[in-house]
Amino acid sequence: MNSSTRRSVVIGISAASLALGRSRRVFAAKKYDRGVTEAEIKLGTTSPYSGPASGFGVYGQAQTAYFNMVNDRGGINGRKINLISLDNAYTPPKTLEQTRKLVESDEVFAIAGMLGTAPNSATQKYLNGKNIPNLFLTSGAERFNDPKEYPWIIPFYPIYVAQSAAFGKFILKEKPNAKIAVQYLNDDLGKDFLRGLKKGLGDKGAAMIVKEVSHELAEPSIENQVADCMGAGADVFVQLTASKFAAQGIRKVAALNWHPLHIVNSNCSSIGGTLAPAGLDNAKGLVSAWWEINPTDPAEENRPAVKTYAEFLKKYLPPIHIDDNTAIPGYNNAYMIEQVLKRCGDELTRETVLKVATSLRGERPPLYLDGIKVYNSPTDYRAVHNLQLSRFDGKRWVAIGAMTSDTDLSPR
Secondary structure (H helix, E strand, O other): OOOOOOOOOOOOHHHHOOOOOOOOOOOOOOEEEOOOOOOOOEEEEEOOOOOOHHHHHHHHHHHHHHHHHHHHHHEEEEEEEEEEEEEEOOHHHHHHHHHHHHHHHOOEEOOOOOOOEHHHHHHHHHHHHOOOOEEEEEEHHHHHHHOOOOOOOEEEEHHHHHHHHHHHHHHHHHHHOOEEEEEEEEOHHHHHHHHHHHHHHHHHHHHHEEEEEEEEEOOOOHHHHHHHHHHOOOEEEEEEEOOOHHHHHHHOOOOOOOOOOEEEOOHHHHHHHHHHOOOOOOOOOOOOEEEEEOOOOOOOOOOOOHHHHHHHHHHHOOOOOOOOOOHHHHHHHHHHHHHHHHOOEEEEEEEHHHHHHHOOEEEOOEEEEOOEEEEEEEEEEOOOOOOEEEEEOOEEEEEOOOOOOOOOOOOO
């Protein structure tokens, strides 16, 4: 798929047929901003359909597929959704160029939150300056939770610092005398994760970390770094990186016959996207964090939400196997946008969208684990307030103890 790729999703339904049992805002007068008409709501987004992170293009495909599903079952308050999704190649300049096109040429009402720290960083200042909502972007970088300076940038993903702080506390409990090697991606994602790990380790961190090495997203391989980490005498190996490199690391650890406590960040925990390419046997014992349901878990497969998701993939995204969790954040993102637009009723202004999207109280995407707390406020956009540490047993992720508490996940 190239940079000229555009996806349009046409959705229509009568407002009366959406008289659901849940509460919803009702407005006497119709108010619209640019990008909204009586018949249409125009949204825009970009996704890495090409380039070094093209595997994450599935996220954008899932957004589009979700709105296709909404189209077939009706729509949102009597209007079409016209979603325009462009290729950003996962590069900041391309992302900014394509986002400007969406705003200034296509005149979209809002951005359907993009995946990735670098793409969202590239557009943060621009979108905020234009008062264009970036709805529920998928990145846990702390910089996006800044309602005072960037009120129009609305994240919906566990904070990276908080996730890896939980890893640090887990290491202290499991191996209080650990020798830790850390490999991290040299960008905001990797640096936030690293900072959180050190926060979780506390005063002991400086002495426990025996090797710390970074790499670039464009590098073809990190296998030599893995060997260096083993050579440093580490018995804990923490990878804070992207899926491709986590898979390389898992394979290399097995090839070296090294047996550390191996931890990977949550966005590298997909069974289909990371573990299967690395070898499921090689990944046995791996530790990560979860807040989303794993739809291939036998304990979850009979959930109505999982059955609905399986049917969704089969009908609207057939190339994607259910064990590739890359689609799940895009699916959840589109679901949350749908809920916000429903609640706005006929008052489809950006101010109203901002108010509704930053006043969540218990609205939870369908593929979230039971017990995950979801809420935010106009002064704190952080929406996910706990998660579950889990260990891979060779077939499935198995919970380790109780979920982390909101206190454990405090980002600052």
